[in-house]
Amino acid sequence: MSQFIAQRVAFAKSLTDIARDNKKVVALDGDLSPSSQLTLFAAELPGQFYQMGIAEQNMFGVAAGMASLGLIPFAASFACFTAKRALDQIRVVIAQPKMNVKMVGVYCGLLTGKVGKTHISVQDIAVFRAMPNVVTVSPIDGIEVASAMRVLAEYQGPVYLRLTRDPVPVVLPDDYEFQIGKSVKLREGSDLTIIGTGDQSQRCLAAADELAEEGVSARVVHMPTIKPLDTQALLDAAESTGKIVTAEDHSILGGLGGAVCEYLSEHHPVSIKRVGLKDTYAESGGNDDLMEKYGLTASHVAKAAYQLLG
Helix, strand or coil: CCCEEEHHHHHHHHHHHHHHHCCCEEEEECCCHHHHCCHHHHHHCHHHEEECCCCHHHHHHHHHHHHHCCCEEEEEEEHHHHHHHCHHHHHHHHHCCCCCCEEEEECCECCCCCCCHHHCECCHHHHHHCCCCCEEECCCCHHHHHHHHHHHHHCCCCEEEECCCCEEECCCCCCCCCCCCCCEEEECCCCEEEEECCCHHHHHHHHHHHHHHCCCCEEEEECCEEECCCHHHHHHHHHHCCCEEEEEEEECCCCHHHHHHHHHHHHCCCCEEEEEECCCCCCCCCHHHHHHHCCCCHHHHHHHHHHHHC
8 A cells, every 4th residue: 555645744844854953944834834734843843933923924024034144944834825925025035135945835736625715826836937046846745845855955045845735645765865956757658758746746647557558658757846947858758759748736827837838849849738727716625526627637637648649
């Protein structure tokens, strides 16, 4: 049986381990510590934990101030608040001066546990990908979260880390090492390439299994860093398999699919199908219902592949 880990739990546990050894690492929370799981951090390291209340703009401003003094702040809130409510403060005091702040958006994408449609964020990748100086990361599982946390804590500069709510299967091996700007080839294939990010990459793997049953050989590439993008992996896919499907729990506008299309249209044009939300706001509901309604299931990814293959 596969092991399941919630990315937010892996985040909080990893941050606690890092901060225990490095007193410069601090955690800031926007009154959502049970959701971000930073209650784990606060219980063990209360002197490095700051409860900022429902004041996200102020929280990120404080984080910038802390970074200016040499601290390494990880500031967490729902992805919808991190990417939108505090956007002007992030732009002016974090991104433009390249402050060493790690911005964490939990409860990203559709699968937010019925918190309501106002709390669903499917444009956050687009927001941060378009913002100069901000590294944008969307892990596939708890193993990658833990590995990425160690790298991001050492990286000097602003980062947006996108985390899902629910437990997801562990896909990567225990010795996996995350690298900024590097993709992960999850499966070899010759007929086309499926490129995913976040836990949508897990559904890409399931889609490849469906395709294999019909004799279609699909390469699967997980893109944990949407900015900077692994452009060499894109060129390799375009040259060796030609056709590409992108898939993400995010709008097809400005996210992974947009990034792939932008790069390859200039450097190696190929046929591409984008799987994601189609320029619409999302409703709140059960996971399976939302995946089906907005076309993000493994079968929808496989269908896009069939359409490309004719």
